Amino acid sequence: MTKRDPEALLQAAKEQNRVALARLLTVVENDEVAARGIAPLLWTGHRAFSIGITGAPGAGKSTLTDRMIATSLERFVPAGGSAAIREVGVLCVDPTSPFSGGAILGDRVRMQDHALDARVFIRSLATRGHLGGLSLAVPDAIGVLGAAGFDLVLVETVGVGQVELEVAATADATIVVLTPGWGDAMQAAKAGLLEIADLFVINKADRPGASEARRDLSQMLDIGSARPDGWRPLIVETVATSGDGTVELFDAIDALRAHLASGAGVARRREQAATLLRRIYAARMARAVEGLAATATFERLVEDVATGSIDPYAAVDLLQLP
């Protein structure tokens, strides 16, 4: 059993070896979960509760996450537990960067107080070799943290692109962070945020326009359909820089968890599982297509289509997966 053996790394991670945990997350980024046979360890044992935090750049997601780390250590009680959690994991997701592991943490320096706190584990995740991209690497990483004993994982995205919405939607709960200001609610609707949010946080709520933003959001939620499991997203106002509203935010999180525990969580986990299976399958198919495109048959058929001697549909009929 070498130092790089994933099972040994996981055992060490359970014993709070942070270097082992970080290495294991690198394994996940590099798509070696299934290949190395550790997928069952990540997916069939202890699972962390995960909260995706998304919203436009500048909405104050990092500062809010910072507050949530501190508050969660005081009051997040895991399912079946009787006391607050001992540790919280934070995954910072940047789909635009090929780097990770802390090198490009950028404004993560704001989290530096926690970085010295042994109860907090912060890690950036970026697009590396994982065949399914971040929408599979992040659930795997949440699995790693859960298997290592974490009860809560916060997943913060840098922006609101398609990949980031997909990532946020893989968490057990999703918080969308907005700021006061005309049209923010409308922008959220345009970006597809209304569909994925369990909780809306209007951050910087000490600025003008917070109550209007709440009203606009509420009206849009009236018009739009409720989430499939009957949950109506809650709206919380916060001032992350001062900590105002953090208690109310965790009250809202508790209400959501109670809703999920009452049965809605089962349907949601099924839906997430179905999405995962489709993504894994699609990723494998995409890899097969890439393999196919490297064959001599493909090259010949491309030539035949380009010169008009065969139509492309007939050409694909002639392709056989290697």
Add this chain to the structure above:
Amino acid sequence: MTKRDPEALLQAAKEQNRVALARLLTVVENDEVAARGIAPLLWTGHRAFSIGITGAPGAGKSTLTDRMIATSLERFVPAGGSAAIREVGVLCVDPTSPFSGGAILGDRVRMQDHALDARVFIRSLATRGHLGGLSLAVPDAIGVLGAAGFDLVLVETVGVGQVELEVAATADATIVVLTPGWGDAMQAAKAGLLEIADLFVINKADRPGASEARRDLSQMLDIGSARPDGWRPLIVETVATSGDGTVELFDAIDALRAHLASGAGVARRREQAATLLRRIYAARMARAVEGLAATATFERLVEDVATGSIDPYAAVDLLQLP
């Protein structure tokens, strides 16, 4: 042979029966090309030269297209021909609309002069049943028009979303329409337009900022790589409302066609064929995944993953395509 037989429709379309042509395009939208056995007719015979026209809403694409219709009838000489074309086809592509066929033409009323001109055929295309979406339906539709005898097809998109870029890139040549104004060139770069453009049109060039826009664009083209086939995109200034610059635009199109005819066109057609084959293959795989998701095995595996009794990678290993 019924009226709806695609081969009969194509024969009628060749004889300038516009109703038959419109019906054939509906067939294409509904993804019945391969199923009905007409793909060879669309892809292995006479091909039209196609020009994609894309750019942000409000850049004046419709008015420019309008000018291009008129000018192309006067001076577009098909490959191997000796006189200007007799007919021009226009496909208006709106990925956001499920409707088509003229019902939602919207500002296409601006093209109404041409709509009464028997030499011009204008048709909207929207997302219907085609399994590959518009990025396959549009090439098929260009094939229909080519098979019906058209030598030139203009493909205008309503905006610059991902689908629209893909659609524009399926044409033989791509025109990106910008307007003067600070940052437009930068926006174009962000939207991925620099990579797909063969020609840039700075429309509304009578407004302030046209020469700055040209300079910014030119600098970006200096920094960015040339197109893979060595073509450096040309920049043309137009005022579509008055027709200024339309002659220069067609001079630029002629220069591009000469470049493509000199050998670069072969590589480009190969590249397009390879992209088409991948898309068709991926679309068929996606359909297979949908079929899979409807099976009892899939449902059972979803349940097993949701309850944590199997990991999702192992679950996908157990899936078999129907």
